[in-house]
Amino acid sequence: MAIEAIPTIKVSRVRQHGRHFSDRFMSAFIHVNAFLVVLSVVLIFAFLIKESMPFFQKRTLQSFLFGSSWYPLEPSDTFGALPLIAGTLLTTAIAVLFALPFGVLCAVYMSELAPARIKNTLKSTVEILAGIPSVVIGFIGMTILAPLLQERLHLMTGLTALTGGVLLGFMALPTIISIAEDALHAVPQDYRRASLALGGTRLQTVWKSTVPAASRGIIAALMLGIGRAIGETMTVLMVTGNAATVPTKLLAPVADNSLFQSIRTLTATIAAEMGETAQYSLHYHSLFALGVVLFVITLIVNSIADLALNRKRHASS
Amino acid sequence: MRKPLSCMSVALALVLAGCGGGNNSADTGSTGNSAPSNAPATGPSGMLNVKGSDTMVNLTQAWAETYMTQHPGAQISVTGGGSGTGIAALQNHTTDIAMASRDIKSSEKEQIEKSGGSLQDFTVARDALTVGVNPANPVKNLTFAQLSDIYTGKTTDWGQVGGQPGKIVALSREKSSGTHVFFLEHVVRMGNSKGTEEFAPTVLMLPSSQAVVDEIAKNPNAIGYYGLGYHKPEKLKAVEVAAKAGDKFVAPSEATVLDGSYPISRPLHLYTGKQPEGLALAFIEYCAGAEGQKLVVEQGFVPVSKDASAAGTAK
Numbered sequence: 001m002a003i004e005a006i007p008t009i010k011v012s013r014v015r016q017h018g019r020h021f022s023d024r025f026m027s028a029f030i031h032v033n034a035f036l037v038v039l040s041v042v043l044i045f046a047f048l049i050k051e052s053m054p055f056f057q058k059r060t061l062q063s064f065l066f067g068s069s070w071y072p073l074e075p076s077d078t079f080g081a082l083p084l085i086a087g088t089l090l091t092t093a094i095a096v097l098f099a100l101p102f103g104v105l106c107a108v109y110m111s112e113l114a115p116a117r118i119k120n121t122l123k124s125t126v127e128i129l130a131g132i133p134s135v136v137i138g139f140i141g142m143t144i145l146a147p148l149l150q151e152r153l154h155l156m157t158g159l160t161a162l163t164g165g166v167l168l169g170f171m172a173l174p175t176i177i178s179i180a181e182d183a184l185h186a187v188p189q190d191y192r193r194a195s196l197a198l199g200g201t202r203l204q205t206v207w208k209s210t211v212p213a214a215s216r217g218i219i220a221a222l223m224l225g226i227g228r229a230i231g232e233t234m235t236v237l238m239v240t241g242n243a244a245t246v247p248t249k250l251l252a253p254v255a256d257n258s259l260f261q262s263i264r265t266l267t268a269t270i271a272a273e274m275g276e277t278a279q280y281s282l283h284y285h286s287l288f289a290l291g292v293v294l295f296v297i298t299l300i301v302n303s304i305a306d307l308a309l310n311r312k313r314h315a316s317s
Numbered sequence: 318m319r320k321p322l323s324c325m326s327v328a329l330a331l332v333l334a335g336c337g338g339g340n341n342s343a344d345t346g347s348t349g350n351s352a353p354s355n356a357p358a359t360g361p362s363g364m365l366n367v368k369g370s371d372t373m374v375n376l377t378q379a380w381a382e383t384y385m386t387q388h389p390g391a392q393i394s395v396t397g398g399g400s401g402t403g404i405a406a407l408q409n410h411t412t413d414i415a416m417a418s419r420d421i422k423s424s425e426k427e428q429i430e431k432s433g434g435s436l437q438d439f440t441v442a443r444d445a446l447t448v449g450v451n452p453a454n455p456v457k458n459l460t461f462a463q464l465s466d467i468y469t470g471k472t473t474d475w476g477q478v479g480g481q482p483g484k485i486v487a488l489s490r491e492k493s494s495g496t497h498v499f500f501l502e503h504v505v506r507m508g509n510s511k512g513t514e515e516f517a518p519t520v521l522m523l524p525s526s527q528a529v530v531d532e533i534a535k536n537p538n539a540i541g542y543y544g545l546g547y548h549k550p551e552k553l554k555a556v557e558v559a560a561k562a563g564d565k566f567v568a569p570s571e572a573t574v575l576d577g578s579y580p581i582s583r584p585l586h587l588y589t590g591k592q593p594e595g596l597a598l599a600f601i602e603y604c605a606g607a608e609g610q611k612l613v614v615e616q617g618f619v620p621v622s623k624d625a626s627a628a629g630t631a632k
Contacts, residue, residue: 275402
């Protein structure tokens, strides 16, 4: 770098000067843009806190987080968000369990095994999948997946946590596939060659060398997929039935199991109830409090991702 | 930095100005065109927003479409979202007319009048709140008390109310729905204004009347409620209801709503935040008039009065 830099200075002072100015301008511009992103996140969080404060002046945090009934309308005025938080966590968990194996396997196939033509077709198909609006996914879920699950599993209704989770997993797939595929693609060719040279089979090379080398990217893919699933609104509003029950029976037989019963998520609650509340009522502020909970959950997910990435980085260095 | 920003703001201003100009010229253009070509149909022109009840959205859409074909200068946009949504939009001045399938609450009325408006109420149709089950379900009639027990979670099996044994899947509308509030007050709380009964947490809250109807049609365990306009006799079965145990069970229909025998009939309202004028007034008059009431019948609802019904069918 240093050796190459010296001659350029000597070539032309004027050109160097011009480049210097545009460099400085661009760098300032990029700085401001990055700063704006941070600022908007801070402002959004501040706004959520401000709008939810009137709620916490009248209700305790404990009764809000651990209360198990959500009856926000007068005269009940009961704001227990536990069923909503549990509903969001349950659908997201189902989505991850569904999307992670599919997504990673698909990424491995695309990056390591598929011939170029198939790979390109797959790539554009995945991009199309990412572009399908969530309301369309919800519609498909309502008319095809829900009746199918109900009939096959003899459920009381097809509008269940499982239906929502599977569809969310479906929607998180493109994120997981494309980022995991990028991560695998970025693994230096030398790793694969070294593994093959040591006598590893193609499969051993993929599982013992390439995938572990890309694991940081795969975790990032997973976290972004989770983020997509947590924030999704329209699909869950349409297919989960929105009954505000706490899903406690996760190991019970099918007829009783909470997986096969209706749940209500944080996002669906905000979307369904925001339009109706009188502005500045307790109910209105309680929805912002739900927004804060959603924000905090996302923050925790991202922090976990960061921790995992850093630990990995330390281990490898 | 300053340069691109100011460029952008200039561009933005130009775009905004362009939009405004476009709208104005479109407005004058359409009135100018319509005046000579179909002179008898000239009415007030312009934009009108109607928002609110999902129960009424199809009906109002039908009114708006016919009205707009007769009055090319008028542009009426109709959006659903629920009665509460419509009334909230009226309070926030984001709609001209709110549709509501329940009466406005006194707190909502106060808020409109506090901000200088005066609430105007127009009853433009009537509706029988229909309780529907799957045609495969043998249950024929239910009292309010039985319905209340089903929706509060005290009754969970069809066997307890005279059907085949099997779990009941109770469907409801979301909280923003006027139908939800009306059913809660009149059936779940059985008309007791101090009642504290609530829908059980296990009750499914669906985002639209259509979703309720679709789920009942597919699910033999389901029960739900919706406006009469959504009733499809080939896919759903309307349960006959009685307010008290000794009362006669009555099926929902135009006749039973008009003679007052159906116990859960309700008026459908259009609300405005001030005395309507221009297009809003003309549209409301159209809805309440003979032609509008004929569309009410076509959409499966009940006209405001018998006379209107007779006039509507005579046309």
